[in-house]
Every structure is written in C-alpha cells, then in structure tokens.
Amino acid sequence: MSDKFVVGYDGSVSARRALEFAVERAKAQGGCIVLAHVLEWSPYSFLTPKELEERHKRRREEMTRAEEQINSSVAEELKSAGVPVEVVIRYGSIADLLGKIAAEVGAVQIFVGREGQSALEARIFGSVAGALVQTSPVPCTIVP
Amino acid sequence: MQRIYSTFAAAMLALLPGMAQAQAFGDQIDSIFAASTGWFVNLIFADVFGVPWIVSWLVIAAVVFTVYFGFIQFRAFRHSIELVRGDYSDPNDAGEVSHFQALATALSGTVGLGNIAGVAVAVSIGGAGATFWMILAGLLGMATKFTECTLGVKYRNEYADGTVSGGPMYYIKKGFAERGLPLGGFMAVMFSIFCVLGALGGGNMFQANQAASQVQAVVGVPAWVTGLALSVIVFIVIVGGIKSIARVTEKVVPFMGIGYVLVALLIILMNANMILWAFGEIFRGAFTDSGIVGGIVGAIIQGFRRAAFSNEAGIGSAAIAHSAVRTKEPVTEGFVSLLEPFIDTVVICTMTSLVIIITQQLLIDAESGRYILNEAGRIATASGATGGVPITSAAFGSVFGWAPYALALAVVLFAFSTMITWSYYGLKAWTYMFGEGKNKELVFKLIFCVFVFIGAVSSLGAVLDFSDAALFAMGVVNIIALYFLMPIVKREMNNYLTRLRSGEIKKYN
Numbered sequence: 001m002s003d004k005f006v007v008g009y010d011g012s013v014s015a016r017r018a019l020e021f022a023v024e025r026a027k028a029q030g031g032c033i034v035l036a037h038v039l040e041w042s043p044y045s046f047l048t049p050k051e052l053e054e055r056h057k058r059r060r061e062e063m064t065r066a067e068e069q070i071n072s073s074v075a076e077e078l079k080s081a082g083v084p085v086e087v088v089i090r091y092g093s094i095a096d097l098l099g100k101i102a103a104e105v106g107a108v109q110i111f112v113g114r115e116g117q118s119a120l121e122a123r124i125f126g127s128v129a130g131a132l133v134q135t136s137p138v139p140c141t142i143v144p
Numbered sequence: 145m146q147r148i149y150s151t152f153a154a155a156m157l158a159l160l161p162g163m164a165q166a167q168a169f170g171d172q173i174d175s176i177f178a179a180s181t182g183w184f185v186n187l188i189f190a191d192v193f194g195v196p197w198i199v200s201w202l203v204i205a206a207v208v209f210t211v212y213f214g215f216i217q218f219r220a221f222r223h224s225i226e227l228v229r230g231d232y233s234d235p236n237d238a239g240e241v242s243h244f245q246a247l248a249t250a251l252s253g254t255v256g257l258g259n260i261a262g263v264a265v266a267v268s269i270g271g272a273g274a275t276f277w278m279i280l281a282g283l284l285g286m287a288t289k290f291t292e293c294t295l296g297v298k299y300r301n302e303y304a305d306g307t308v309s310g311g312p313m314y315y316i317k318k319g320f321a322e323r324g325l326p327l328g329g330f331m332a333v334m335f336s337i338f339c340v341l342g343a344l345g346g347g348n349m350f351q352a353n354q355a356a357s358q359v360q361a362v363v364g365v366p367a368w369v370t371g372l373a374l375s376v377i378v379f380i381v382i383v384g385g386i387k388s389i390a391r392v393t394e395k396v397v398p399f400m401g402i403g404y405v406l407v408a409l410l411i412i413l414m415n416a417n418m419i420l421w422a423f424g425e426i427f428r429g430a431f432t433d434s435g436i437v438g439g440i441v442g443a444i445i446q447g448f449r450r451a452a453f454s455n456e457a458g459i460g461s462a463a464i465a466h467s468a469v470r471t472k473e474p475v476t477e478g479f480v481s482l483l484e485p486f487i488d489t490v491v492i493c494t495m496t497s498l499v500i501i502i503t504q505q506l507l508i509d510a511e512s513g514r515y516i517l518n519e520a521g522r523i524a525t526a527s528g529a530t531g532g533v534p535i536t537s538a539a540f541g542s543v544f545g546w547a548p549y550a551l552a553l554a555v556v557l558f559a560f561s562t563m564i565t566w567s568y569y570g571l572k573a574w575t576y577m578f579g580e581g582k583n584k585e586l587v588f589k590l591i592f593c594v595f596v597f598i599g600a601v602s603s604l605g606a607v608l609d610f611s612d613a614a615l616f617a618m619g620v621v622n623i624i625a626l627y628f629l630m631p632i633v634k635r636e637m638n639n640y641l642t643r644l645r646s647g648e649i650k651k652y653n
Binding site for chain 2: 039041043044045046047048049050052053054055056057058059060062063090091092
C-alpha cells in the first residue's frame, strides 16, 4: 500500500504551495494525496430561525460547491499528472479535523500552508498550523 | 426588491408626519378592538374559583405530562445536557443544525421582557412567596415542553430542497390523521390563526412598546424614534434578509442573558448574609399569609401565572423552532427542549426575583412582618417604582449605578430577538394557512414591521389584551392536541430510553 499524504487545502495561495510540496514527495515515494477541505463550523454558533430551517439545504449546497471547486481545480489536475488523489470534505474545526482525517485514512504525514485564507483571524485566535502541530497524530509539514 | 423597500418607506413616512395621527389611529383601532374582542379576552382570562382558568389549564397540563411521563424532566435532565453538549451527535452530521442551536434559538424567543418585567410585577403583587410557586410551575412546565417539541420534530415536513417546516399545526394535522381522530385540520388552522395574532401582539407590539417606553424613561429618546428604528431594523432583517444584523443580535443576546444572570449573582453574593433570609421570605410567603392581596392563593396565582407566561410551555411556539434540528430520534429534541423552561424560569426569572427581594425593594412593616401595600393593592417598593421594568431597574440600580442603562439596552435587545423569533413563528403559521410563496410571505412581513411601529407609539391596551388572549388561545388548542397525541410521545420515549439503557445508542466521544 502506498503512503498517504493529507494536504489541508482551502484554495489559498499558501495551501497551493503546500500541495505542490506534498505532490513532489508523493511522486518521489509513490504515495497518494488526500485533499482535505474543511468548512469551518461550530455546533455552538447561534442561528436565526430562518437559518435553522434552511441549514440542511445550505449544507448540501456548500458541500456540492466545495466538491465541484476542488474536483475541477486541483483534483483533476493531479489525476492527469498521474498522482492518485482522494478528496475529503468535512465540517468542523480545521486543525482538529485534519488530525482526525489523517488518523482515519492512515496517513503518514500532514501538509499545510503556514497561512490560511484569513490571516487576521489566525492572528487573533491562533493559526491552524500552530494548533495542528500541538494535536496532530502524525508528523506535520508546514510549508511557508 | 427595490419596490418593496420604497413601498415600506412610503408606508412608514405616511405614519410619521404627526405622531398625533398615528396615535389617534392607534387609539381608534384600540376602541374598535375593545368593543369587538372584549368577549374573547374576558373568556380567555376569566376567573374560575378565583384563578384565571387559562393559568390552571397550563399548570394542570404540566402536572399531567409530568406524571404521565414519570417525571421525565428529572430523570432525563443529565441526558439532556449530554445531548446539548453534542455527546450523542454523529460527527458526520457536522454542519447540520445541532441540538444546541435549536435550543439557543428557541430560548431567544422566550427569554425576554417576561424575565425582567414580568417577574417584578409578579413579586410586587404576590410577594416573595410567588417565587416559590413560579419555580415549581417552571419545573412542571419542562414536561409540557418535552411533549410538544418531540411531536414538533416527529411530524415536521421535510421538503425535497432540504428545508423543513414544523410546529403544532403540522403535528396536529398529521398526528390526528395518524390516530384516526377528526378535526385535526380544523384545529391546525385555529392554532395558526391564534399564532399569527399572538406573533403580532405578544411577540411584537408588546415587546416594541416596552422597549420604547424603557428607552424613553432611561435615556429620554421619544418612543416613536425607538419604534421607527426597531421597525426599520426588523424590516431589514426579515424582508431584506440581511443576516448580519440578526447574527449580531443572536450572538449578543445569549451573552446579555449570561451577563444578566452574572450581575444578578454578583448582587446576591454581595449580600451573602441576606441569602438565607431571602429564601426564608420565599418559603414564608409561599405557605403563610404575608399580607398581600389574596394571601397564599394570591402568591400561588402570581407565581404560576409568571412561569406559564414566561416560558411558553404549552403554547406550542417553541415546537416550531425546535423542529429544525437534525436528528434521527425526535425524542432527543424533546429532552433538549425541557431545559428551556429550566433556564428561562428556574434560573433567569428566579435571579430577577432574588435581586428584588435581596435588595429589599418590597417594603415590609417592621412590627407585623407583613408587606406594606399601596393604594393599588400592590406591595409598596423602596424606590417608589411601580410596574415591571422600573422595579427591576431600581433593584439593580440600588447596587450598581450603571445597571439601569445596561438593563435598558438588555430590554431592547431581548425585545428585538423575541420579535425576530416571533416573526418567524407567525410566518410559519401564515404560510401554513395561505401556502408558501414570496409574495404571500412578504405581506405578512410588511404587516409585522408596521405593527412594530404601532406597538411602540400607542398604549393599545385592548389590542394587547387581545393578542395576549390569542397567545394563550394557542395554548388551549395545542394542549388539547397534546392530550390526544401524548401516547405517541410515550412510545417514542420508552423505545428510546430502552435502547439507551441497553447501550444500543452510544456516545460518539
């Protein structure tokens, strides 16, 4: 079985760099890329009644959109380049879920970019990379 | 959309130019209502054996459900908290409506002026003892909430596009059909009519009215300014679909609620030496004649009344919000919802009452130990304040000078979040009757916004009485239905609890 590399991918420039870095490793070792896209979500946020009613519908739309975007942009590209790829889309806290996904698929490493899409938030609440390093079950590579 | 905005602006502008006109218009409506709906109000609030029968109706229902479900509110309390915490939520359902979210939204509809103003009225008429009966009624009401919210989820409509609609009108219709009972459709429509009226009154005009008068009293802003501002903001949120405002309040309100409880706790702790005395007063007032009008019975009525009116258990409104949760087990939402009367009445209302008692707002005659009554038959207050919010405001203000300002802000925000939640309840009842569709929904939403303004500027005694009556008429229809449908809930509950005990239903983490 080939080694699996989980890449935290959100479409940002730094995630793209992390992906390219991981792809090189995967090619060299004959591994497979697991594209992990996490939609930030907390079950303890507050919603209006209207949002409650539409939540299931919105979730479905968000999932489809995310799948389409990732498939059309990077997944196809990687496949055509001959790199085996899996796509995992989840809701929750990013750092927490990347670790979980890695454990589930039996990955050997996680790759993330140093900055996600929202640098400001990262500054206030701590970065994904920082949190991931603390909790990851497997070695982590943070790509600058 | 552009046209809607301009229509609304035109309507509001037409109302504006002479407040006198708007007020005169309001008074005119009021007298028409007084003449034509007085019988209905008198019927709903009529006394039977010296107690408004609607209060007995709600409390008896709560006792029946408590006994029928074997004191489920106590047996399942821990499990309810575990459910809210998400211990039993499937991680693959992340991104769907969680138990916590459904509970928080339903709470934002019930936690409001009743917790601040209503409690003050209750203890200023019924004395400290009313608190005891209020807590008892709150604890019993948990079983009612459990029953209605379980049914709300079980019989909701799930549409192909993924949206859901639920509430008493749906469980009355479908549940009655399932059990082969007649009149389900008729009762569902009756419920919907009362729900629309209740939403416009208790869920709208009353809130706007109290918020505007409180802002006027504390900051001196005229009622029409607050009314107009509230009306426009509500319009932007429910018609304009600007979610950010709603989201901000939905975030601020829970913190306001927590802040309110914390400040109350702080005041209680600062008077720690009075705590035992305060509880002594509560028990003394609950079981002996403390000098209030009506004696012990007076205290019981005020306490029960406050609890029933505050947590809305049995009214059926919360079932509408709770039915959106993502769960395979309807009864789990019942468990979660039973925390609602607990938080609303047993915690928040009790805090208000303790602060009023502990800061010694209620004047007691030193010699006889009985309350001193004013000419209106209410207990005289240390500050001289009468009426709901002013008494609470004076109690908090006697310890912290800034408290009345914070309280005025809390009143406005609570009122606003209650309005947003009730606009949704009203809308659901409206679409149940008239069908879904952009234009039909818009009609209701525009009416709702205009009523915010009318509610803020006029006294509207009769209109408010009528809408209060409508609110409780919801409870009449709903509870009749609950009696017929409770075996279904019991089956669900027993089935679930058996699987929980056998370990078939497991925690995810």
